[in-house]
Amino acid sequence: MKLTDILKEIESIQPETFENATGRRDILKNLGMKVAAIATPFAAVSMFSNKAAAKTTDILAEAIVFALGISYMQSALYTQALAATGLIPDSAADGFKKILKDKNSQVAYWVYQLTATGNVVPGVPSYDFTAKNALPKAMTDYGTFLTVAHAIEDAGVRMYLTAVQMLVTNKAFRTDAVNMATTNARHAAHVRMLRRNLGVDMMAWIVGTEPNSIVGEIKKAYQNEDNTTQLKVNTVGINGFAISFNAATGAFDEPMAEADAKIFMTPFID
Amino acid sequence: MKEVTTQDQTTHESASLSRRKFLNYAGVIAGAGLLIASCKKDDVQPTADADTINLGSNDTGLLNYAYLLQQLEAAFYIQVLKTPYSGMTKTEEGVFTQIRDHEIVHREMLKNYLGTDGIPPALENDWSSIDFSLKSSVMAKAKFFEEVTVAGLNGICRLVIAEEHLVILAKMSVVDARHSAVINDMITPGTFAEKADSNGMEVSQDPQSSIDITKKFFKKNITGINLPKY
Known part of the structure; x- marks a missing residue:
């Protein structure tokens, strides 16, 4: 069977029918072996150079676990926030319920895929969004909560971009990750505009390294977001257009490396 | 299709390579695994x-x-x-x-x-x-x-x-x-x-x-x- 056929087959099978498709695990294993055997893309070379025995399936599972990590955290954030008395105003409750619904759906989807492919589903950590009291009002003051929430959303978009890249060899999974990334970007935009409505001068997109979020633990969400070179093209003042640094950096979100993501998330995990 | 080697990657980074070649090489290198199974002759330019x-x-x-x-x-x-x-x-x-x-x-x-x-x-x-x-x-x-x-x-x-x-x-x-x-x-x-x-x-x-x-x-x-x- 050609690799493209295998990919097509994977893509054509919906989660519902996967219940009975015991072949998925074999397909994925088979796929992994084939990709590992024939693919020598530079990304893979650099990733695998010190791990001669690494299998592509490991990368796919690693990417899904990575994406699941931030989705777990986001799901917990809104579950706690919606349960906290007096935190979220009634006018904003429906929006946060919608966001939580999407996050829970994303978690369920990845948990399903890990299970279906015979991988270990990581446990859900216990979260403390005060970051061990570094942000004492995170779950009691609405403005502080929004600041924490949009940092976690923006960081989440960036982590999903990283997951997309890690999933490059699998068209189905990488498309899933892209489709979740843009949903998460919608959530991020909504939360940021809620904060704007409180009088903070910010828009729905990340500008530079986010001057409105220079609080200790949170600012790491925006490290390296001030990139002004895309595909080796400088974007400030591009082709003579009046493009400012803010517009140039706002036009793209940047992937967040796994190591940086860990540094960002660790303070919020008990 | 010729085999992709690390030499191609070096070439790919070279500024002397034409834009068209660059795009093609980028595709070949990054997507070698996918491309081998679907090698296409019908490369149509815009x-x-x-x-x-x-x-x-x-x-x-x-x-x-x-x-x-x-x-x-x-x-x-x-x-x-x-x-x-x-x-x-x-x-x-x-x-x-x-x-x-x-x-x-x-x-x-x-x-x-x-x-x-x-x-x-x-x-x-x-x-x-x-x-x-x-x-x-x-x-x-x-x-x-x-x-x-x-x-x-x-x-x-x-x-x-x-x-x-x-x-x-x-x-x-x-x-x-x-x-x-x-x-x-x-x-x-x-x-x-x-x-x-x-x-x-x-x-x-x-x-x-x-x-x-x-x-x-x-x-x-x-x-x-x-x-x-x-």
Whole structure:
């Protein structure tokens, strides 16, 4: 069977029918072996150079676990926030319920895929969004909560971009990750505009390294977001257009490396 | 097809390589695994004659479609701000201005990257279905263009071969999704993520059906007949 056929087959099978498709695990294993055997893309070379025995399936599972990590955290954030008395105003409750619904759906989807492919589903950590009291009002003051929430959303978009890249060899999974990334970007935009409505001068997109979020633990969400070179093209003042640094950096979100993501998330995990 | 070696990667980094070769090599190197099983001889370069724009094939064609979408969005917001509807608030103007600038960045970045493989810049638009003097018409089209672009870029992400192309498209698409959420909330509060399905995912769209609903906004005919398909 050609690799493209295998990919097509994977893509054509919906989660519902996967219940009975015991072949998925074999397909994925088979796929992994084939990709590992024939693919020598530079990304893979650099990733695998010190791990001669690494299998592509490991990368796919690693990417899904990575994406699941931030989705777990986001799901917990809104579950706690919606349960906290007096935190979220009634006018904003429906929006946060919608966001939580999407996050829970994303978690369920990845948990399903890990299970279906015979991988270990990581446990859900216990979260403390005060970051061990570094942000004492995170779950009691609405403005502080929004600041924490949009940092976690923006960081989440960036982590999903990283997951997309890690999933490059699998068209189905990488498309899933892209489709979740843009949903998460919608959530991020909504939360940021809620904060704007409180009088903070910010828009729905990340500008530079986010001057409105220079609080200790949170600012790491925006490290390296001030990139002004895309595909080796400088974007400030591009082709003579009046493009400012803010517009140039706002036009793209940047992937967040796994190591940086860990540094960002660790303070919020008990 | 010749085997890809690390020597090719070195060559690929070399500035002396032509843009066309660069795009092809990028695809070959980053997508070697996928490409070997689907080696294609029919490499079609983009063309533009008096009536029709052909986006081309492979990654080049897909990036040209992304470029077309960004041309459409940029031209739309430029027009919105040039002939503002009556009663446009400062907030609305600010939102449109920043979105316009993002779309110009997307458009110009793709233009420079594609170089001689790009479709012509500034393709003339057909705005006959839009009344720029009416807020409702402008908002409805802004919503439409943003949603079509996000769905379209995500669909391209499924098909593109080179890793760096996948990443740049995803990086653009998430910002267009931010635009889309804001526009949606401006029209009907709380609809920022109405496009998410039951898995919390955007519903992406394949280039063929996406082109079918966007080409009417261009005066020339647009064809993506040589683009990769789902």
